[in-house]
Amino acid sequence: MSKYWSSMAKRAKPYIPGEQVNKTNIIKLNTNENPYGPSPKVAEAIKAEIGNNLRLYPSPTMDTLRESIGQYYDVQKENVFIGNGSDEVLAFSFMAFFEPGKKILFPNISYSFYPVYANIYHIDYEEVPLLGDFTIDVEKFFDSEGGVIFPNPNAPTSIYLPLEQIEKIAQHNPNSVVIVDEAYVDFAEASAISLTKKYNNILVIQTMSKSRSLAGLRVGFAIGHETLIEALIRMKDSFNSYPVDRLAMAGAIAAIEDEAYFEETTKQIIATREKTTEELQSLGFHVLPSSANFVFVTHPNVDAKMLYETLREEDILIRYFGTTFIQQYVRITIGTDEEMATLLGAIKRIIRP
């Protein structure tokens, strides 16, 4: 601390992202990245954009990318907001829709960036307990004072909440915004984007970091009623006119347009997830029913922290949170079949020495 820090700098409790390592030959299953790399068309599009144009500012309105995303999801570009990864979109959403003094609700086991934003912007919040099976207790999210936010599928639990339930939450919060953070939805049943046409208080946030394998490029987006999008644009234009660069924009458009590649790789990840789930279960793990590109698991006889640390020594990175309620759980990203086979081999050695 320093006398030069503002009260905001002093009260901040920054988010700690999963480790990024420079080592090669590591099996990296700790930050839910996609094992397959982006569509080959992404590289082509980026190469075409390199050159003298880099000297020029990107489009501050990002119309072309908004149109691509709109076309893919059958909404207008006025219903689409783009940001530097879904984290930035989330930050702008906390600024645009949540009010100091009006309590918002999110699950007590959830994305740990939410309390960080709330704290920075002086938003009161209540962490609503999940049910015993780690599902969301829908009625507890009715009649919020200041709004609702939750990931769907939830993170790190991986559990999906059906759209009828989301609809109920929106109906019971007519005066505030319900944010559905769909970072992992492409590995699940269905997006709530369809509901944004019926409910002008639902905002859906997605990222191109997971299913479209562009974590390195930083593109996230929100879809909702034009009035909500307008508020997000006001926040962006009060913060940074051009948060998404030219290469990221070109790459993101190519990724959205290559539907075949997206469908093939997503299907493969889901297949590997199902196979990994069965194998972990056969080793005695309890695996929460996953609709994401990761599994959240616990074992009755194996200490989660020990498992994480021992795998780390073998150059296999998984995520251990060590926080209340989930101290005996680890989160494992779904990699390639080969990576999962290596992981399972290592786990077998660790739990049955």
Place this chain on the structure above:
Amino acid sequence: MSKYWSSMAKRAKPYIPGEQVNKTNIIKLNTNENPYGPSPKVAEAIKAEIGNNLRLYPSPTMDTLRESIGQYYDVQKENVFIGNGSDEVLAFSFMAFFEPGKKILFPNISYSFYPVYANIYHIDYEEVPLLGDFTIDVEKFFDSEGGVIFPNPNAPTSIYLPLEQIEKIAQHNPNSVVIVDEAYVDFAEASAISLTKKYNNILVIQTMSKSRSLAGLRVGFAIGHETLIEALIRMKDSFNSYPVDRLAMAGAIAAIEDEAYFEETTKQIIATREKTTEELQSLGFHVLPSSANFVFVTHPNVDAKMLYETLREEDILIRYFGTTFIQQYVRITIGTDEEMATLLGAIKRIIRP
């Protein structure tokens, strides 16, 4: 407006960036971009980074780029903060160092994003009048309540404030942060980075968008005492873990390392600026003494708005602000010699029909 908007969304008065047009064959002298394009090594570095790595998150700590910048400016990486363009660095600085209720000072003719940030974060501010010759009235910035910020060279005036004057401002604000926004400093005499070693309350902010021709890539940075940098990191990590993507990071490192290209293009822009200044003066313009990659000019017999609009019809874009005190001024970015010749030809036709 909507009942779903927060008070922050309602009070926002967003910044309006200079127009970005998609037209080719336009002479674009409205957003102070570099006419020369980045070092050829930038494209090489980006191409080497494209590929499967795009699936992985960038480094959240950005150590490699911080080290490159640190090495270039002879400071430690702990003295360097990186953001998504200098606008994001400015936003984090308003959050980290300025306090609601404590009035900050900036010039009344200055970067028009400052009041936007102040407004969003509830920071009181006073716009200190420039002197009659558009220079900064240094003593008026002494003993601020909450801090000081100004561009150097100032924008849009293009006028440079010597380091001795900045030193005085820092000495007379021992309890608050003095932010020197050096977007254009590479076209001027000297950076205040040298002062950050002596004064732990000076924060220097720079961008790679202008002198390093990477506006399309979004990289800005701040240099200052470790404690100030730590506060900025806390803000970033409470907002977005990875605001600078992999390609931008690779490109920025290449740009910083190619000193010869940087020096050559910067020298050329300064030479063109001097030549353009003389020619504008010979046409009767009053040209403020520029230390930037633009000139700020007025003509006793030519209406500024008319000049801007007529040039626009001829596909030459310059910037007209139309705000108090500078209604009869236009800002002209320094392009290539050829572009400036075309501009001067058009101006001649307009003012002497």
